[in-house]
Amino acid sequence: MLAAAAGGALSAPAAAVDETPPRGVPGLVDFPTHCLPPQEAGLPPADGPTTARITVDDPAPQVGDTVTVTYQVISTPAVAAPDPDRGPEGAGLPADAPAPTGRILLAGAQSGEVTVVGDRRGLREGPDGPSGPGAAPPALTMTGTFTVTAPGEITLAPGSYTLHTSSPVALDTVCTAAAAPVSVRLTATPLPTANLRSVFPASPAGAPGTRLKVTAAGFTPGATVTVAGRAGAAETADRAAATADGLGVALAELPLTDEATTAVVAYEGAAWSAGLGSGPAAFTVIGVAPPPSGTQKITATVEPGALGMTQAGEAITLGAVPYGDGGGAPGRIGTVTVKDARGGPAGWSLIGKVTDFTGPGGLRIPGGSLSWTPTCAAAEGSPSRCRAGSAGTVGPDGAVLASTPDGPLAGGTFTVDAAVTLQVPPYTPPGAYTAVLTLTLS
Incomplete structure (x- = not known):
């Protein structure tokens, strides 16, 4: 979806892009849109409906999970026009056109905005080549992520989106959404809390x-x-x-x-x-009735044990990151062995929290920059099955490393591990940065 062709302008609103999407598609909504062309175009604003769809990769996350959202603009009142001095071939945007951006509005249990970004290909360039002069742009897809911070129902609605071109000058067409309906609803569950009863x-x-x-x-x-x-x-x-x-x-x-x-x-x-x-x-x-003559009553007791864990090693050393480049510093936590010998119906949860990373002169890298990909395996014969936590941010608010569900008879021995990555910003001053990862079993 476009702002202006290379060296060209914007035309009046066009018809919907591609085929009309089927109604009843989950997340598909229509809403009024006001698209303001750049002053260089010399055209009035374009008003009309936008058809869009929002989808999420996890409709039932836990607090602390990272959710990936996709905002697809299927039709828009904004439309490309070719440069009359360059002919139809001038209609395509350059390959290095800035990526389109948009906003998704969060409400309900968690409020705020999610910024989504599309790819950088020419916005009028379809899979079969450029569209003809004056044609509506093809469907536009933008993605982003947000971290769940509160339990309950969270609604997602489409917000404004901006269409870019950078040739011959930077031009933006801003399309403002008016009263867009809710596209997606997801239900977030709270992190398990320690039960000390x-x-x-x-x-x-x-x-x-x-x-x-x-x-x-x-x-x-x-x-x-x-x-x-x-x-x-x-x-x-x-x-x-x-x-x-x-x-x-x-x-x-x-x-x-x-x-x-x-x-x-x-x-x-x-x-x-x-x-x-x-x-x-x-x-x-213990029954008080005496056993019949010539018999003996034999009683054996299986005593329940405790829930506990041990961890291999005391420190985690992450890989080095070159100064200036930044990037991911990889590593792995010390393997955790959980033994549940309680013999009851209760499962367990293993939760991790990490502090900020402190470096030279008190410089900090936020604890939210650490992410992990957990794994969990149950030893042979264990009554419970082990569930690894979701891959994503650990942070100071915590995330689930592994858990087992409640059941008629729970227990067993479990091996828990996780690959971790610290995202280090570019030009972070050289030195060692240290944080504390705390694991809580309950």
Whole structure:
């Protein structure tokens, strides 16, 4: 889509470009547009509808993920005109014409603008060669990225776009969008937060009919905390409730009635969940009825363990970047081994955050310049499957390195790794730049 041909001017508005796009295409919208030609053209403004489409590479990102957006202008009231002194061959733009630019407007859970940029080919140059004199320009595609900063629904609507030419002088046609409708809606989910809730039975075993003292800690002050027996992924008939004090501690007495109980859990809300509940603590209900003559009752207990991680190495050294050129400094984090031996239904999340990089004289490279591409593998026999986090920016707000989902019986051993790249700006002063990468497992 064009501003002016090389040495030429703008003509009046033209018809839609190419074929009329099918209605019902996701992200396809029409909106009024006011296109202002450069003064050199000597023409009045061009008004008319723009047909455009916005698409995203991830409609359900997490906070911290980088989303790539594409803004395609399919038709526009702006149109190229040939230079009458040069003939039809003057209609094409030069190969080094500046790239077209545009804006996408964000609203809802996150507001702001996304700048998108197109390629630099002649805007009237189609796949089969230049268009004829006075023809409408072909569809224009511009791309950009933004980082998700808030959970919830985020809407994307097309904004203004600028069409350029640089020959023989710099000319811009600015097309302003008026009341453009929402083209795309995406739903962002929050990063997982650490769950520090825990439960502690006063003893590891008890007989039916007794009342087991249970301490639940790390809960919301004032919340009603349910303490319940569990057999595998299902709750048993044993249940009690207590109110958490100002420190988030609830003291309950759990009546023991169900010999199927093999663990005790605590949670806020109507049912146990990984976000509002504690992991299970092993417990055995010991029957009081004597075994028949000549028999012996044998009881074996599988005790749950803990969730923990170890990391190979203590430092990450990135590759060097030449002064002046800038570019990506590659590296790899120390391999992380996560072991989940809790034996309950809760999954886990491993989140990374990085500080700014500090160099000579206090110079800084923002932590948001560090990106990673995570990988994760589960050891053979692990009940849970491991999901690597999204490739993208790490930054001070954090990003998911790896996670496992909740399940009837979760756990296992997992190997987590990530390739990292620090984008160093050109002419960054020479020296060593150091940051701290913190990994949190919950």
